[in-house]
Amino acid sequence: LEEIYTLFDPTLEVDPLGALYVPRHEIRLQQLAFELKGTERPLHAFVCGHSGSGKSTELRRLVALPEIQDRYLPIVLKAREFGDVVHLTSEALLVEIGDGLVRAAKAMGQGQRRKETDKALGLSKGLEEQLAAWGTEVVREFLKSRSAEAEAGAGASAWIASFRALLSTRREWSYQEKQIIEPKVRDLVAILDRIAQDLANRSSRKLLVVVDDLEKGDSDAHREMHERVFQDGLPVLTQPNFSILYT
Numbered sequence: 001l002e003e004i005y006t007l008f009d010p011t012l013e014v015d016p017l018g019a020l021y022v023p024r025h026e027i028r029l030q031q032l033a034f035e036l037k038g039t040e041r042p043l044h045a046f047v048c049g050h051s052g053s054g055k056s057t058e059l060r061r062l063v064a065l066p067e068i069q070d071r072y073l074p075i076v077l078k079a080r081e082f083g084d085v086v087h088l089t090s091e092a093l094l095v096e097i098g099d100g101l102v103r104a105a106k107a108m109g110q111g112q113r114r115k116e117t118d119k120a121l122g123l124s125k126g127l128e129e130q131l132a133a134w135g136t137e138v139v140r141e142f143l144k145s146r147s148a149e150a151e152a153g154a155g156a157s158a159w160i161a162s163f164r165a166l167l168s169t170r171r172e173w174s175y176q177e178k179q180i181i182e183p184k185v186r187d188l189v190a191i192l193d194r195i196a197q198d199l200a201n202r203s204s205r206k207l208l209v210v211v212d213d214l215e216k217g218d219s220d221a222h223r224e225m226h227e228r229v230f231q232d233g234l235p236v237l238t239q240p241n242f243s244i245l246y247t
Contacts, residue, residue, distance in 0.1 A: 014054075016061035029058055036208070036243065037067055044238040046230065047247045051215060055247045059210050072208035072243070073199055075104045079213040086221045087167040088214075090233020091185050094192065094240070095135065097209060099160050101195050102128050124198045130191050135159035138184055142166055142177070189239045196242035207242040214247050 014021050035043055049055050063074035077100040079085045088096075102123065109122025139162040196207040215226075229237070230246070237246065 013056045013060060016057060016064065021057070021061075024054065024058060029062075032245075033062055033065065033068070036062075037071065042241050043243040043245075044240075045245050047245060049215075049247075055215075056212050059212060059245060059247070063208065063210060068208070071205060073203040073205045074208045074210065075101065076210040076212060077104075079211065083164045084168065085214060086217065086219070086225050087164070088225055088229055089167065090229050090236035091181060091188070092163070092167050093211070093229060093233075094185070094188055094236065095160070095163060097211065097240075097244070098131050098188065098192050098195065101192070101199070101209070102131060105195070105199060122202065123195065127191070127195050127198060130194070132159055134184070134188055134191060135163055138181070139163055139166060141180060185236060185239075189241075193241045196240070200242075209242065209244045211244065211246045 032045055032047075035045075047055050047059065059076070062068060063072075063076065068074065077097065081100065082088070082093075082096040105123035136159045139159055199207050214229075217225075237244070
């Protein structure tokens with residue numbers, strides 16, 4: 001059984017164009033594709049299923065559809081890039097999306113243009129700095145130590161490590177901390193919307209973000225994370241003014 005599991009690992013993505021792909025005809029998958037093709041408003045959808053059920057494969061197939069590619073600039077973020085997801089809050093997930101968009105924009109800026117009519121992809125000057133300034137302020141506000149302040153100010157991307165370390169000791173905000181973080185989340189969403197609009201302007205397409213692999217883990221801590229992020233934090237996750245698919 002161990003050898004079979006190694007050869008047919010259900011956690012691995014299947015190439016939707018490969019011989020091992022089995023087409024799926026669930027009505028909700030078809031509805032998701034239909035809504036993405038037809039809606040003018042940002043769509044926030046949650047793709048649910050157990051590990052190995054095919055979520056990643058189907059999302060990979062979805063974003064590769066020509067009609068989706070023509071309408072959207074898809075950016076796929078993997079939760080394993082966020083560090084230990086067991087510490088996530090809904091606010092922290094938006095932070096990780098922002099950091100992922102900056103990294104993706106840099107990578108695209110170094111690549112080729114999609115077509116001659118596209119502007120060069122990348123990110124307008126100042127947007128990364130706005131996100132870093134937001135993160136640095138939050139880290140300094142909550143850690144309130146010289147070492148944390150020095151680390152947070154060490155570079156444009158250094159603050160994200162401090163933010164993740166902050167979460168590792170605080171999975172939930174106290175009432176007083178929530179009073180501080182809530183208005184800052186509104187500022188964060190505004191920065192994410194500006195980044196999304198910049199990428200949309202440069203690619204001549206709407207932004208579509210896929211946040212994959214968030215279901216990994218069966219421990220009590222992971223289940224608490226799911227409840228904290230997707231139930232208590234649902235209003236936060238649906239604030240950005242661009243389409244996001246969460247697993």
